[in-house]
Amino acid sequence: MGGAAAASTAVAAPPAGDTAPGAGEQRTELSGLSGLPELPADGVIVAYKERAEAADSRSAATAEAADKGRKTGQGLRFERRLATGAALYEVEGRTSRAGIDEIVEAFEADPDVAYAEPNTRAYAMATPDDTHYASQWDLFESTAGMRVPGAWEKSTGRGTVVAVLDTGYVSHSDLAANIVPGYDFVSSAAEARDGNGRDGNPADEGDWFGAGECGVTYDSPSSWHGTHVAGTIAAAAGNGKGVAGVAYGAKIQPVRVLAKCGGTTADIADAITWASGGTVAGAPANPTPADVINMSLGGSGTCSSTYQNAINGAVGRGTTVVVAAGNSNANAANFTPASCSNVITVAAGDRQGNRADYSNHGTVVDITAPGGETATRTNGILSTLNSGSTVPGGESYAYYQGTSMAAPHIAGLAALAKSVDPALSPARIEQLVKSTARPLPGTCGGGCGAGLADAAATVAAAGGDSGGGGEPPAGGTYTNGTDVAIPDGNSTGVTSPIAVSGRGGNAPAGLRVSVDIKHTYRGDLVIDLVTPDGRSANLKRSAYDSADDVIATYTVDASSVAADGTWKLRVRDVYSGDTGYIDSWSLTF
Structure with a gap:
């Protein structure tokens, strides 16, 4: 699905001197945070010298992944080439920043490599990096929050x-x-x-x-x-x-x-x-x-x-x-x-x-x-x-x-x-x-x-449109609140469906997907949105992240997909040892 995008990360700990709201607070996963320190990268970007076979050969790059994986003890795979010609290698399962650095060092030691660097994340600055933002359910939670982050796309x-x-x-x-x-x-x-x-x-x-x-x-x-x-x-x-x-x-x-x-x-x-x-x-x-x-x-x-x-x-x-x-x-x-x-x-x-x-x-x-x-x-x-x-x-x-x-x-x-x-x-x-x-x-x-105020919808209407990356008025949200158990260490995963009918036309470029998943190690989870025509958009990848639960809202460009039909949330637990379930999820058109 062209243009599908999601950003999610764990909230950083409060800096020294910043009074926390109290013990026992549930930290939540949020979209679009920025300024977070030393988060693990997703993989490694490697540029090869022109004479290197792996510079343009997929099979050679795949062999490189196996070789460097053995040397570092990491599960490594060749994912794709960037527009610049550099190779993107992904880490299978979870790893630490130290593990990523070790992979980078292994590639840098290869005389055929021009450079290697972590595939770090960049986050939109429209949403804040404030240390207690995770506790402000009133702004962003899909159930009873006021959907303020969608409004920030247009106004602060x-x-x-x-x-x-x-x-x-x-x-x-x-x-x-x-x-x-x-x-x-x-x-x-x-x-x-x-x-x-x-x-x-x-x-x-x-x-x-x-x-x-x-x-x-x-x-x-x-x-x-x-x-x-x-x-x-x-x-x-x-x-x-x-x-x-x-x-x-x-x-x-x-x-x-x-x-x-x-x-x-x-x-x-x-x-x-x-x-x-x-x-x-x-x-x-x-x-x-x-x-x-x-x-x-x-x-x-x-x-x-x-x-x-x-x-x-x-x-x-x-x-x-x-x-x-x-x-x-x-x-x-x-x-x-x-x-x-x-x-x-x-x-x-x-x-x-x-x-x-x-x-x-x-x-x-x-x-x-x-x-x-x-x-x-x-x-x-x-x-x-x-x-x-x-x-x-x-x-x-x-x-x-x-x-x-x-x-x-x-x-x-x-x-x-x-x-x-x-x-x-x-x-x-x-x-x-x-x-x-x-x-x-x-x-x-x-x-x-x-009813309950909807900040994104109000701001969108104030700007003369009915959505455009914000939230719609009443009637635009569809929810499945049935619990679905997520099998541990199962790459096939499970799905939870939402049937949409009577909307006509295509879904918006700013389709919002809100998820509430209870899990004892959210880093194990891969989350995808599956469209009625069978295409998918990745919302969350597996990563080294020891916190619990995924409570987040993602924005997907679904403008090429008919709105009516059965949409599915697919969740896979790609590493063994932790369990959980889909609590609820919703689509907002």
Whole structure:
């Protein structure tokens, strides 16, 4: 299948000083990572001198493979010739980088060889090398993730500003490059803990309180909530550390409206006005008015006129306003600003694709996005944080859950769309987000809006096409969730079928193949996509890779293949000693 391509690799360990999210975290296989250190090569490229028989003879090259294989104790085969005339030799089974180097040395010692070098991998830089990206299921997992990597093919949010109206910002190296000046709208000096009222410093001084304060009977540490929200939107990507934001090319404008005991409607309404470029008495003009405002905040009651007027003004200035639905497992119509008009109200989904059990719901909800559930810690949303229990301590990362975590996914998505087409109005952005959503894979009681947001489909539609390397709207994904055991050490392998009908025409150039394979040594596995007409595209080759499981999404150019018919995932375990099964896989047209 011409142009079929896949890229996959294991996630590198965190560098020294980078705080990992915690023990027991499942590392996953991801597509398109870059900057990974010393990964084993797939084989060796050898260029022969002109007089050498192996320079143009297949039989001589095959004999060379046998000879060098015997000398190094490796299973080596001649694969093909490159356009340059060099020979490509592949290693059968698994080997180490030291084993590859030994093969290179054996060829270099041959007087007929001009040069020999490892056949290393190159990875696309569009997806990040951030050390905890593997834990961000909310971005890439096929079941309930938001399909963000497909959107990055077209947009990273560059040129946009997202205002985060929250607890402010505590310094974090994974966010610093994407921060623009904000403002502190907390009027009460005592609650702000900064010695004054409103000022130009939106630093988060901590929102902790003790029992008997703020009308409650328990102690509460500082949440650093605004920094967590900001990281989900625009944490830096490709910097070799931490996490990646949904719109990692966007800028974050921290606007402090919450402190000890929360924040007031008056302060929040002024912040909405200022963030969107409006005039607020006593505050300087905003030098970088926001394209998007995120409000992961709220309380009980219907939308007040103060809120609504501020929101209407912001939308009239061209700013998209995104709000959290609330975490009371109740009708969002009874919460504010979730019940306001002219906003995108966001419910939370869990890792299985259900409405999260805490999430508000109802007819005012516009869309659902990943919000996580931390009963299993790693099923929460991982983002930037701080380790201080009261005042700021060291920078860290942590899993949170809530519609507060869901809303910034949509704020980031709005920035991605706005970056593609700066002329998009808030109403048009909302329409794009909703019209390209896919049905929740799980269940939703009470109303979850248009469904689960699909970032790649939204960005593709914002750019004026219906796919083009991104994800399609609802109805374009076909899944087989039946377990299929993979025989150990069996070169024939097994297949799992998916029947596609009623699409007509050919499959897209950006057909996405998502796989979830449980295996105790994924390096043994060779994975192919078999088309309805019997052709195949290799998704993953065997390699020295001791990690478990394959959870990945691959992109295949299937534009020469009719979409309708039975597609198969073929998995072979080419080395004995480890076992596993196909858990599920899907095709997205």
